[in-house]
Amino acid sequence: MNQxxxxxxxxxxxxxxxxxxLLYEKPWxxxxxxxxxxxxxxxxxxxxSLLNLLFYSFYxxxxxxxQIKYDLGFSxxxxxxxxxxxxxxVTRTLSMSIAVTIACAVIAFPIGYFMAFYAKGRTKxxxxxxxxxxxxxxxxxxxxxxxxxxxxxxxxxWFFDTLGLxxxxxxxxxxxxxxxxxxxxxxxxxxxxxxxxxxxxMILPIQAALERVPKNLIQAxxxxxxxxxxxxxxxxxxxxxxxxxxxSIFTFSLTLGDYIIPGVVGAxxxxxxxxxxxxxxxxxxxxxxxxxxxxxxxxxxxxLMFVKRLxxxxxx
Amino acid sequence: MTARASLGLRLASSAGLVFxxxxxxxxxxxxxxxxxxxxQFPPPGLTLKWFGIAAARADIWSALFLSxxxxxxxxxxxxxxxxxxxxxxxRAKFWGRDAVTLVLILPIALPGIVTGIALLTTIxxxxxxxxxxxxxxxxxxxxxxxxxxxxxxRFRRMSASQLEASADLGxxxxxxxxxxxxxxxxxALLAGAMLSFALSFDEVIxxxxxxxxxxxxxxxxxxxxxxxxxxxxxxVVAIFxxxxxxxxxxxxxxxxAGGDDLHGGGK
Numbered sequence: 001m002n003q004x005x006x007x008x009x010x011x012x013x014x015x016x017x018x019x020x021x022l023l024y025e026k027p028w029x030x031x032x033x034x035x036x037x038x039x040x041x042x043x044x045x046x047x048x049s050l051l052n053l054l055f056y057s058f059y060x061x062x063x064x065x066x067q068i069k070y071d072l073g074f075s076x077x078x079x080x081x082x083x084x085x086x087x088x089x090v091t092r093t094l095s096m097s098i099a100v101t102i103a104c105a106v107i108a109f110p111i112g113y114f115m116a117f118y119a120k121g122r123t124k125x126x127x128x129x130x131x132x133x134x135x136x137x138x139x140x141x142x143x144x145x146x147x148x149x150x151x152x153x154x155x156x157x158w159f160f161d162t163l164g165l166x167x168x169x170x171x172x173x174x175x176x177x178x179x180x181x182x183x184x185x186x187x188x189x190x191x192x193x194x195x196x197x198x199x200x201x202m203i204l205p206i207q208a209a210l211e212r213v214p215k216n217l218i219q220a221x222x223x224x225x226x227x228x229x230x231x232x233x234x235x236x237x238x239x240x241x242x243x244x245x246x247x248s249i250f251t252f253s254l255t256l257g258d259y260i261i262p263g264v265v266g267a268x269x270x271x272x273x274x275x276x277x278x279x280x281x282x283x284x285x286x287x288x289x290x291x292x293x294x295x296x297x298x299x300x301x302x303x304l305m306f307v308k309r310l311x312x313x314x315x316x
Numbered sequence: 317m318t319a320r321a322s323l324g325l326r327l328a329s330s331a332g333l334v335f336x337x338x339x340x341x342x343x344x345x346x347x348x349x350x351x352x353x354x355x356q357f358p359p360p361g362l363t364l365k366w367f368g369i370a371a372a373r374a375d376i377w378s379a380l381f382l383s384x385x386x387x388x389x390x391x392x393x394x395x396x397x398x399x400x401x402x403x404x405x406x407r408a409k410f411w412g413r414d415a416v417t418l419v420l421i422l423p424i425a426l427p428g429i430v431t432g433i434a435l436l437t438t439i440x441x442x443x444x445x446x447x448x449x450x451x452x453x454x455x456x457x458x459x460x461x462x463x464x465x466x467x468x469x470r471f472r473r474m475s476a477s478q479l480e481a482s483a484d485l486g487x488x489x490x491x492x493x494x495x496x497x498x499x500x501x502x503x504a505l506l507a508g509a510m511l512s513f514a515l516s517f518d519e520v521i522x523x524x525x526x527x528x529x530x531x532x533x534x535x536x537x538x539x540x541x542x543x544x545x546x547x548x549x550x551x552v553v554a555i556f557x558x559x560x561x562x563x564x565x566x567x568x569x570x571x572x573a574g575g576d577d578l579h580g581g582g583k
Binding site for chain 2: 016017050117118127151157256258259260263273277293
């Protein structure tokens with residue numbers, strides 16, 4: 001038997017055992033080993049891609065040959081501000097994102113409120129599933145559903161005709177800005193679809209934030225003589241703000257970058273996502289596409305900083 | 317606070333749920349309509365024949381096959397990387413921890429179009445040809461956070477004393493992982509994987525940039541959405557897609573039942 005003298009009765013430690021002792025003595029080493037693969041992936045591949053995108057926004061396209069000129073410069077980014085149609089695109093997209101975010105918050109709040117305070121046990125599980133299922137069922141299919149609903153011969157039309165409300169619909173559609181020739185070619189229709197598609201993203205964080213409101217706080221408020229309305233406005237609503245902020249990250253950012261919904265329903269005006277998509281594809285102007293995609297990055301970075309102060313990251 | 321919700325609250329919350337589910341019901345109904353040229357409502361008649369016609373289409377089968385391949389590969393990568401980050405993050409406090417969190421959520425916090433075009437510029441620069449590989453690379457990137465969210469929640473509930481006990485009883489690192497850690501996180505990992513599969517299976521925005529000429533099922537669907545050619549077949553595929561994404565969610569929900577909630581909020 002060839003035993004080592006220092007450990008006469010123990011078997012020679014195998015690789016795994018030595019490794020675990022080493023990691024126990026040097027916890028940072030374990031951390032590095034664990035984080036290395038995912039951070040290499042996300043840091044190099046993903047952040048590297050974002051950086052690369054940023055570089056492309058400084059390139060420009062040669063007017064004659066249509067080839068990309070790999071020289072850094074501000075000419076492409078400047079087009080965002082100098083061309084009034086480009087400014088319009090940014091304002092249009094931003095206004096839609098804000099409107100959709102507000103609508104989602106308003107519709108989501110009662111649902112989250114009911115789930116957090118009144119739904120118990122089985123009911124709660126069912127409501128949770130009923131919110132989760134639309135969230136996870138196909139985005140494209142849910143957009144498609146609205147094409148069926150908003151089509152001229154579709155469900156919405158039939159509904160208004162059957163109830164004799166056709167004049168009401170026509171009245172709404174004749175309004176400036178939100179109106180249009182039909183629901184499926186108006187900003188109102190687009191707004192409906194956006195609100196529908198992103199709504200579940202707002203419900204879940206609101207519900208989670210309300211769930212965390214300590215019940216004894218509400219008890220204390222009423223013990224101290226607050227009316228239910230006062231308790232709501234002064235206790236519950238402020239505590240729900242992080243949830244609304246967390247949800248708004250999704251509704252806002254998803255609307256800002258979407259190019260499919262504005263292409264399927266809505267008025268002819270372009271949205272940021274559509275410009276990015278057509279510039280890189282049909283037009284082949286990758287630098288301008290990159291420049292346009294910098295807009296949502298900047299807006300969302302600013303927005304993330306703003307909602308971080310509202311406590312959104314803890315409610316994610 | 318009263319035990320029963322007020323009428324207004326019950327109406328508002330139920331109306332919200334109806335709003336969420338009515339369009340899904342419409343999709344279901346239209347798969348059976350006999351009308352094949354318009355979106356006429358109510359449907360003039362109901363039929364089952366479109367299911368057979370759709371099932372005979374080779375282009376749909378190949379798109380479906382590609383989507384499943386992509387989703388499985390992306391999920392496998394995301395499971396591995398997601399568990400690693402979760403294991404590192406659940407207890408440790410270290411410099412740059414917030415930065416790691418930010419990098420994790422960035423792929424879902426930034427619009428898909430940004431992720432898509434960023435990856436495209438890299439693919440072009442690296443001289444890669446858009447293919448199955450590039451689609452998987454893109455999908456795995458945003459699937460990691462889904463696995464991470466589910467697994468890290470479970471890690472936080474696991475007490476450190478279990479790991480110490482395992483080491484005291486003579487287990488080495490691999491044994492502790494295999495017999496203590498893995499059984500603890502297994503269901504959460506599986507739930508995260510289900511969500512990740514559903515996420516990848518349905519993804520279209522990033523995919524349009526990384527797919528080149530490859531056609532996943534969502535890309536097939538997208539082309540029909542912009543230029544309807546086969547309306548009845550699209551209707552059938554729509555139900556099918558809903559079913560394929562719904563089943564993993566229900567399974568994931570079951571897997572995490574009784575413990576922490578399913579972390580599916582940040583799709």
